[in-house]
Amino acid sequence: MMNNNKNSKILIVDDTPKNIQVLGKTLEQKDYEIIVAQDGLQALKVVEKTLPDLILLDIMMPKMDGFETCKRLKDNPKTKEIPIIFLTAKIEIDDLVKGFDLGAVDYITKPFNSKELLRRVETHLELKRKSESLEWSNQNNRELIHILCHDLTNPIGFIEGVLQLTDQDPFIFQEMKKSLWTAVKNSINIIxxxxxxxxxxxxxxxxxxxxxxxxxxxxxxxxxxxxxxxxxxxxxxxxxxxxxxxxxxxxxxxxxxxxxxxxxxxxxxxxxxxxxxxxxxxxxxxxxxxxxxxxxxxxxxxxxxxxxxxxxxxxxxxxxxxxxxxxxxxxxxxxxxxxxxxxxxxxxxxxxxxxxxxxxxxxxxxxx
Missing domain, CATH: 3.30.565.10 (Histidine kinase-like ATPase, C-terminal domain)
Incomplete structure (x- = not known):
């Protein structure tokens, strides 16, 4: 079975080295590539160079807290689709609602439970993959519609032009019959x-x-x-x-x-x-x-x-x-x-x- 985690990059944003160490060791069990930032400002600089597939973001941090970091990430077209999971030591309903309103997809409480952490990470990475696959499929379908509409314009336009001329001169139809057949065949071939x-x-x-x-x-x-x-x-x-x-x-x-x-x-x-x-x-x-x-x-x-x-x-x-x-x-x-x-x-x-x-x-x- 193919390992979908091998190339998945996870950015850990936490100001506590021990938390980073625990998270890193747990995630490495599944072959994730780990990127680290110790505050929100550093995280914003990191994503300018390397786009992660998922972000684990601590709420309480100096310089810039997790809420403001999340807001800036979601305001950036390059990073707005990256799933963000908040890391929190306390479960305050108002904080959780605020996080979800800003665009976070989930939260994990400290101290971390390894099985829960891995399951939540795997779930949101899989959702991201499915979302990207669906978007790619939709984009492909849009392109096919563009091909159909765009390329049919020339042969159908030609047929319309010849038929308009036959109103003025019926004999033109016989003269252009071969070309009309070519245009019809081209239309069928495009479809x-x-x-x-x-x-x-x-x-x-x-x-x-x-x-x-x-x-x-x-x-x-x-x-x-x-x-x-x-x-x-x-x-x-x-x-x-x-x-x-x-x-x-x-x-x-x-x-x-x-x-x-x-x-x-x-x-x-x-x-x-x-x-x-x-x-x-x-x-x-x-x-x-x-x-x-x-x-x-x-x-x-x-x-x-x-x-x-x-x-x-x-x-x-x-x-x-x-x-x-x-x-x-x-x-x-x-x-x-x-x-x-x-x-x-x-x-x-x-x-x-x-x-x-x-x-x-x-x-x-x-x-x-």
Whole structure:
């Protein structure tokens, strides 16, 4: 059976060395890693360097008592979720209520009973693990919903646009029939991809990576996004060898990677400019470059671009709206393929001509 305690860190905060010694010896029986602070101020300094999994906090201490220490820990976003168990020599109902109101999860009375101490510590560590697991699961589900909503926008938007045009010219339907089928299949594939990602998270599925023709996937994406390119009179310049292949999962690469990157390039490009897509092959790797002449990004935004919990959405050059979830999805999938991503960007200023964003995606691949 795996020992869940081995890497669990417990911070003991007590001004009495004998209490620290007793607590330390008891906890070491279960392989906990022990951290010590002898007053509240020292404890606050300790957690700045090392985050414990649980804190045993004495109430009566000099300099800063346990109540004030607890309050400061709970006010800090980095430490507010750490379970705190109060250590007390007396059981005063008002003190216990005050401790719980401040965010403590439990209390242990002195002198310590070893079995009770270990049981309470183990219980709250297990509750913390379950809470973190639930939060991780919820976050994963939120990401899957974002993928579904975000990536369905392009194919469904394309279908809507074509159907609107058929009101003006019924013959357009026949001309665009093949492209419409492609958009419908992409939509179905996105839904299937979300199901697979859930199974992947649960360990019931492995990502199916295959070598695919890079240029063909880009051309398919260009067809879906053609109305957006036309609307801003953008020229897409593609310089990619027909025989280059990359190792990816087909559906996610097309809908979550290429479509998102190209959509962003279109959104943040100024009308009547160009978007450049090129690729180079070195040894067993292919690096895809997507470069626009758009508005660029500030450094502050660039550093949060891949974080799902950070809002990076902003309007495009003609007011286009977005969700801000595109790049975190790109990052997630590229990493799942065993690849890497780099982004360089320079904001447009009044006298600047050298502005825009360039994205580099490096993937396993080669020449067919």
């Amino acid at each position: 299937d991809q979300v199901r697979k990602m859930q199974a992947l998270t649960e360990g019931k599925y492995e990502l199916d990576l295959n070598l695919v023709p890079l240029k063909l996937f880009i051309q398919e994406s260009m067809e879906i996004l053609k109305p957006k390119l036309i609307a801003k009179n953008l020229e897409l310049v593609i310089d990619i060898d027909d025989h280059l292949e990359v190792m990816v999962e087909r559906t996610s690469f097309s809908n979550s990677v290429i479509n998102n990157l190209l959509t962003n390039a279109i959104k943040f490009s100024y009308p009547n400019t160009k978007i450049y897509m090129s690729a180079i092959h070195k040894t067993d790797q292919v690096t895809l470059s997507i470069k626009d002449e758009g508005m660029g990004m500030p450094k502050g935004l660039l550093k949060d671009l891949f974080k799902m919990n950070k809002s990076t959405t902003r309007p495009g050059t003609v007011g286009e709206k977005g969700t801000g979830f595109g790049m975190p999805l790109v990052y997630r999938f590229v990493n799942a393929y065993g690849g890497g991503i780099e982004i360089f960007s320079k904001e447009k200023s009044h006298d600047s001509k050298d502005h825009g964003t360039q994205v580099y995606i490096t993937l396993k691949g080669g020449v067919q």
